[in-house]
Structure formats: C-alpha cells, structure tokens
Amino acid sequence: SGSESPAVAELCQNTPETFLEASKLLLTYADNILRNPNDEKYRSIRIGNTAFSTRLLPVRGAVECLFEMGFEEGETHLIFPKKASVEQLQKIRDLIAIERSSRLDGSNKSHKVKSSQQPAASTQLPTTPSSNPSGLNQHTRNHQGQSSDPPSASTVTADSAILEVLQSNIQHVLVYENPALQEKALACIPVQELKRKSQEKLSRARKLDKDIITLRNFWKQDVDGVASGPIVLHCAAEL
Template sequence: MASLSGISELCENPNDVFLDVSKLLLTYADNILRNPEEEKFRSIRIGNPTFSTRLLPIRGAVRCLFDMGFEEGETHLVFPKTSSVEQLRHIRELIAAERDHRLQGSPSSPPVVNQNTNPTLSQTVPNATPSPPAPEVQQPQSIMSFLSTLQSNFEHVLIYENPDVQEKALSCIPLLQLQDKVQENLLEATTEDPDHVWTEVYSTSQSRWLHCDPCENVCDKPLLYEIGWGKKLSYIIAFSKDEVVDVTWRYSCKHQEVLTRRTKAPESWLRKSLNELNSVSKAFVFTPSEEESKHKLFHLQYNTAKDCYIRVSNNKEQINGWDNGVWSLESVFRKTEMDWKMAYLARIEKSSSARICWKFDCGGFGFKIKNVSVRANSQTFHSGKVTWSLRANDQSVHLDGDTQLHEYDFTGATDLVLEAELTGGEGDSAWQHTQLFRQSLTDERFYPLEIIITMESA
C-alpha cells in the first residue's frame, strides 16, 4: 500500500496554502497520466522557482511527490519508468478529493482510515501524524555554548576579508579567468550541525541563493543530505560577512521531524540571537555627505524590484541591497515571488513579529532638521498589521503606509528614525500577511520608500 504520510502533513497547512500547493501537485500528476511517454513531464527541476518557492518550503508537499513515486536525481526529481502509475493515480485522487472537499467550503481534519472497510472519498485521507511532544531544550550552559558556536562561526568568516589572506589566496587562483565571473557578496558558508560544510552562491538572474557543495560536485540540490544521504538534520546555519541566517527549512522536506531534533535552544531564543548578531553587524546610519551638506538636502529612494537605494542628493549614488541601508532589524527578509513577479520585505517565516529601522543623523555635522517628507508604503492581509512611526528626539508621529509622500514637522531635531513593526496575520502564512514596499519586478520607476530631509545650520 502506498505511503500516505505526505498527504497527512499536507493537510495540516492552512487552507489557502493547501489549495495552492495541491493544484501544483495535481498538475504534475495529471501531466504524467495524460502523457505517460513524455519524458519532460516525468521530471521536475529542483532549481525551478515554482518548485523551490511554492513547494519545497511547504509541509508535506515534497513528501507527496515521493509518495507518488518520484525519486531524487542530480538536479531533478524524477518519476522513473519503473514507478507505479497506479500509485501515482491513487495519491492524486486522494489529494483531489481533499481539495474538492475544501473548495466546497468545509476544510476538514483528516479522518482515520479504517483498512477493514471500503472508505468513501471523504475518508481516504489518513489521520494526521500526531504532533510530537515539545523537544526537551538544553539547559542554559548548553544554550550559551550554542551561542558561542554561532558567534565564533560568524567571526570566522571575517578572516577571509583580511587583505593579507586574500592576497595569499589570489596568488593561487587563475584570477584573469575568474574576474569577469565573480560578483561582490555572492558567497556564504553554510554549515549543517554537526559535521558538514558547503557554500551557497547567489544567483542574480534567479534572485535566490543556490546550494553548492564542492566536495560532492553538485549545485542546487538542497535535498541531497536529507533524502540522498538519509541525514537527520537539525540546524543548518549560513554565515557570511554580512549576516548569519538559519536556512534549515530550505534543505528539508520533513519539517516536523527536524523540529523534534532542534533541542539546543528554544526557537524564539535562536531567532532573537540571530537578529542580535545581524543588528550588530549592520547598524547603518545615513549622515550628510559633502554634496548634501553643500545643498542642505538629503533625498533617499528605495526600489524593491531592483533591490536598490538611490541617494538622489549625493549625485544619485546607488546602494545595492535593502539591508545595506538599514540601521536595525529583527526577523525581516526580502521575498521574491517569481510566479507572481512581485517583491517585498516581509517577516521571516515562523516569526510572530518583525521590526526594521532606518536612521539619519546630521547633528554631528553642524546641522539640524528643517522639514521632512516621507513615503513608506505597506500592505496587509487578513489580521496582519504594519505600524509605522517616525521619531526624532522626543517627537513621534504615525504614518499611514499609503503610496503618497507626506510632510512632517520635525523642526530643530538632529536625528530621525523611521521604524516599521510587523505583527499579526493568520496561520502558517502569517508572515506573508504583512508586506513592506510590495511592487512588481518589472516596476523600476516607482519608489515605495522615499525620504526627503531639508537641513539648516544649527
């Protein structure tokens, strides 16, 4: 009898997530059933944005493909000719039955299958695997040891920013052949607790990080360790000179199992610690340049599609990367929806709240603020909430988050902080229900964040 564990996990997702993912799974299955001899329908490229962004992160989605009979190849999930088409059809019918049931307006908790009876379609989805008991978290001494490991690894990658070390490495590298192929900030080291290290390379064309393991001579095969090697994953942490990120979830299709092994620290503590490490490394403050001091004007714009700041008042200086202009942040990342062709800043998945701040300071340069104009656009869904505030010294005002440029009176202030706090939302997709600067990937003219500050001598 075919395994049904994937469907059980899939049914635990929120209704909107289930409907989206089940539609994709049915498409994959139907393509094979309708065209059994067509090779192109029997494989799914792991690097495909639809797979990597809409299926891979969703509980039970990849497991359903394995239950159908797909197997992992070098760069694709493949449905071999030796796999049972009847098994695929069976899984497909179960998913379709649950999808039809939900579309009729009554999402159900998966009932138990009684194997001694002939169940109806509404009974064919197996009982969801019970949630495992909360893992026993280590004592404070072990937690501090874990934090020490995170800090030391974060500091270790900075060794490779040492000019002497770089010069030594460059003497061994065929530099001329590589110079036209490498780009700044494209590499980060990734470590899987406890014994394997690989890298991730940022693809500018796909706007995402790609798994690359030189030891195994493979690229963009994130399920290699869990499915290929049978590794029992727990923590997979990525370190670069700019940030440290928990990337465990993009290397696993068995999220519930992984959670039971993450016992070194509470999840909330881990998120907080990573946020603090990243905040210390960033803390960027805008201060008047020579050109801006001359004209007593600071003008900044940010475009999410290009992921780029334009410092209009400083000869249109370009700053690439949203986080390279941020003063402080907590649980925020830039989300690219390749299927919908949209980009925005959002909360990190599974985080209940997030915060991001930008800061401008002119006090140390002999200036004070005369007036301020700000556009800070945000969108919310369901019960999601974005709270914007603009503050200076003892003054503070709330912003509406619309698309208009609004003027505010902060006369006499010497520094200014723009802050967004993201909270609320519903279900496992709550993080997507609060979005900053959402815009089309083809929209390179509109700037959903814009700050204009005129100054005067103090």
C-alpha cells in the first residue's frame, strides 16, 4: 500500500521503532483535522515545536507525508489550507495506518514467539564451574568489567534524533550564506543611506547623553551649592 504514495514508501524505510513513533504523530495530526475540520489550531504545525522537530523532522519521509496530505510550508508553521483536499489527507492517513498496523502485528507475533521460547531456554542446566582458580578470576574480572550498564536504546535514539535535527538546521542555515544571493539582496538595499541615517541617530544620542550629564552636574555642583542661600529660601517661601 505504501507504493501508492512515494512519501509513505519513504517513511517505511526507517527502522520499526522510528516508523512507529513517527507514524503515531502523523496520524495524530491527520485525525485532529478530520475530527475538527473547522478548528484552525489543528490546521497548523509550528516548525519549532519540540515534537515536530525531534520526532518528525529528522525522520526519512515524515515531512513529505505531511506535504502529500496537503500541508504547505509557511514561514514558521506548516499550514493545512482551507483549499486543501480532505480526501487526500484521509488517503495518506489510511496508508500510514495500514503500514503501522502491519508492523504492530508483526511485532506482537515476534514477541509471542520469543515468549514461548523463553521457558525452554531457562530449563538448561548450569555448566559446572571450573576448578581452575585462574578461570574463576577471569570470570570475576569479566563480571566487574560488565557492571556498568550500557546506555539504553531510548537514550541513544533521542541523542541521534537531536544530532539529526542540529545537522538539518545547520544545512538549512547555509541557504542564507549564498554569496550570490547576498549580493542581490544588497543591491536592493540603500546601504549608504541607512549608514548615514544611523550615524545621524548615533550623533544625536551622544549629544543627548552629554546634555544629560551636563544637567546632572549642574544640579549636583551649582544648585546644591546655593540651595541654602537667601535667594533660594526667599523663592521657596513665596511658593
């Protein structure tokens, strides 16, 4: 069924764990729109959203599935516009759901097979320990060397997702470092005029700072010196 959609077929190339996690979020986005077609908040996905940036953006084919559903890329969000076909959204959603169900069924069958084999493995008799002291020492050293637990699969997966997001964002930023595009942009911007205006504003700001400092010194030095004089006291009495 994934062959009916290039994006879904691409999504299926991921590992089972990655596929199941990404497909769950994709189905959530689609189902929210199908259940609440008139609610605007379900028709947009913020690109900076943690769930989107870590669970979909790095995953092969995931964002492409959203585009095939009908989402369009905005400046900060993916938008499902009013003109988009709900039937197309439903079609891609159903294809993802079918692939997800087949993988869940396969995972459950595999789990049952492993569970049925587990008792047989546990009935094996332990091997007779060697009487060789060096062998015992070797076993002890091996046990001590294995005492530290390796990082869990979930931790490794999360770290890999974060790394992929960083690498993707780094590549995206390089789009704006194109010298040819920068020259075209500068050709449309009155650089010299903007520099002249900024210098004028800077000069006015510096002059204002000097005026404020001069006024402060006047109040501190000159006014304080005569504040208790007869003229000031006379004026204060009249007020």
